[in-house]
Amino acid sequence: MFTEHTQKRINDSVYCTTLQVPLDYTDPNSEPLSLQLIKMNATNTPPKGSVLLNPGGPGASGIDFIADYGHEYREALGGKFDVVSFDPRWKTGRFISTPFVARDMLRVVDALKEDGLLRYWGLSYGATLGQTFAAISQNARTYYLGYSTFTTRNADDAVTEILRQCIKVGPKKCALADYAGSDTTPEKLSSALANALQDLLDEGTAKSLDNYLKIKELLFWDLYKPSLLLRAIKKIAFALNGDWKGFRKEFMKTPVKPGVNQNTLLGIACGDSSFRAGSPEELYAVIKMQARESMFADVTETQAWWCSHWKFEAAERYEGDFSNITTSFPIMFVNGPLDPVTPLSGAFETSIAFKGSRVLVQNGFGHGAMNHSSKCTRQAIQAYFEEGTLPKIGDVCEPDQLAYEYALSLETRQKHEAR
Template sequence: MINIPKRLGKVVRKAHRLVRITYAIPFSDSSKAGLSYPTDSPQTNTTSLNWTPCDLDFPPSQQAVIDANGVPIYCATLEVPLDYSNADNKETIQLQLLKIKATNEPSKGSVIFNPGGPGASGVEEVSQKGILYRDVFGGNFDVVGFDARGTGRTMPFACIPSNSTSSTLSRRATNFTIPQADAYSILTSKAWDDAGVFVETCANTEGNADIAQYLSTAFVARDMLNIVDALNEDGLLRFWGRSYSTVLGQTFAAMFPDRVGRILLDSVVRFDDYHSGQWLTANRDTEVALVNFFRECVGAGPEACPLANLTGPSTTPESLHQELGKAFQQLLDEPVILPDSYTPLSQPWWQPGGITLYQELKYWLLVNLYQPAQFPTVYALVDGALKGNGQSVLETLTTTPPSDNATTPEIPWHLGVNAFHGIACSDSPLRADAPEDMYALLRAQAAQGSWSDVFGPQTWACAQWKFDAAERFTGPFTAINTSFPLLMANGAHDPIAPLSGAWETSTNFPGSRLVTHNGHGHGVMNHPSNCTIKAIHDYFNDGTLPEVGTVCEPNQPAYEIALEAAAAASGNNTTEASS
């Protein structure tokens, strides 16, 4: 069994499973380049929203959270065009929206929240956590979530996987502290063929051909403009986007710069990187986040984190980092092939066979570095790897139960289980006829960060995708002057949205400001800071931008949050999931 501190053990067994990495992906000649993004955009929809108490079929676990919050939630639907690129197409769709009202009346308006993905449900997020965001605003704004196209109750996109087999993985170490597998060998030996099977399955799934071209980020931006107008407030967008949804926020700002009221980009993804289909920047800081976990562990001390004494009193975060690199190298040199019956968490669309323990371990370290509350699982995986105990690592991977947020067809908003590919691949112009066409891209990804060998494969299926978005955003990507400056907040130890990318994004929007959130994880509310919260509050309420170069410290060490999560888990049978 895994040897971990008793204070953390129970949380490991409740850690989040089936968590797909949520990140954000110019365009082919086949896109609707003739569509314009007017700077004097008129109102698109004068329909008012009819808010009524929600009567949605939430599963019991989610309903329990809503009931425990004790705050009324309201629902509405909004009819919008199916195809913005074709005025002759009169078909429409219904967007599902959910609202938590401001506590202070009259409300100053509405803030639309979207949790990212692409593929995460705004209805789900706001139904459970809307009060958290409402309170950040001081109770002065309504918080509105919506299911974007392809997700939840709005044209959910799903594929049925195949059961065919494929060959084993190949590997090669690189010069990063944490080594990488040879991504090109993975592509040629397994992933290209598996992606072809998955893509064909998606193309042949009934109904997908009817909706796939209408799932684009540009169309969702136009949907948001319709929501803004249907709210009948001041005609300006107030938006909090996290992760991929920062791409959505940037896209809206570039398409409709005069309609920007307040836009907060939380954990920023470069939208030119997403819209190019290259996904180069995602893993720049994954090792930075890993080293920060080790720093938090050493700071907490051996009693709370025994790894802090791995080599005695001289143990440092850097020495732990080096030792883990050696453990990964051994898994590359002496690969452990998982049973064909094992369903890969890293790439659930891959065919059975040839999945290595290295790959699964590395992927799970990445997704569990997303928030301090998941440190217990990080600890268990690192501890097993450092001790060369592959069995304990495998037990962590196979015995951790699915979270309440697991992507299962029984949960209505997760009928769009393949929304990530449905949206991102249709948005992407990158296509390839053979693995050789991908070689340069894989080399470029590998040069950016040592986790690209487990993150990059998520996007490889896009190269063979059968659907193209009816509208792909083609820019501008720089010198975008909005009617009000954007605010950005990015963690200094974010495993999937590097701080450097946030600075690069800020240069594209003159007048924007970036708060460096010196906390851990992906999403600033996962490691709260009163300083960051105040900056967000003042921005939405008063239009006040933080001082240039503002750095906000978290309220407490990240490892304290992990210990608190462990204590809470030991006293109840549920944990809170986060996208």
């Protein structure tokens, strides 16, 4: 059932089952669909209930997510809740949209036979799923922890912050800190990187374009976790030195395996969207708008390009307003100012739509609340799920360690363990 990599990571018992749900919620006589479920039990007994997690994507496997990382999220919940997730609807064509998955979640809550309360933690796209659930199921009893919506508007700031921390630790720990001697600044390094990328485009060869796209794509994924910052710095150094042969040798030895099934991602993303570019001119307008968001837009925000050729229309699409929504219990959003795909501004914009909701700012690096460890954030999450305590307006949690220092300490630990 699990990949070899996942089997090696499982360090606790997990329990798997299937749940029969309607393939088509718009058809009372729909044939059934077998939804795959996974659970990792709380360490404290009896558990206070189950927290349903969605890893995002859209279309990421909840089964693999719990098997890989369930113990970390269970610990973040104080060990007092079972953690549960499920797999996407996979190859179901027009029946894979977000509203259908939200309705699946209601079926999961019923099947758990607890207190009828949905306790939900949505990561990345999982936040959109949670918001859709809250909008179409306003009478459901819900504790919902989420992030904001997808856009790369903070990704450039994340690169600048990497360079700022590099300079702060000094050239002995980060060679780029001495790139322009004593005059080295994050802004100068960012400008030099932009010039190096532009030089690649100006070359106009197939190889230079491939290098341009690959370094931006691979550098972007490094912005997700503090543990990847040293790798990001190395990529930037190759670019600033114009060493594309070295870059390809170091980072393109094997193809990158996507973490999400592409067809599942497109089935959800395109099915949820009512917009389909019908001409090159319409698509160009979208591309120009995206390019203003971030230097990474041309390698990350390609959904509109793919969706212009997507043939399925979702059986159900949520077309209501995300505004003035009352939930049975206020939503808690957690977001950081340097998240490359779910910006902090998006969390505040989304919070406005849900009455009584609060935003906790985690002043860390990377995507989501868990990649840059913060005891303060973990305590706030536990208090929310255990006691229903919301953060105060303006609350900010600091990470346990500076991102670059964390990356250095992790490298030291890995070298020690390898001896």
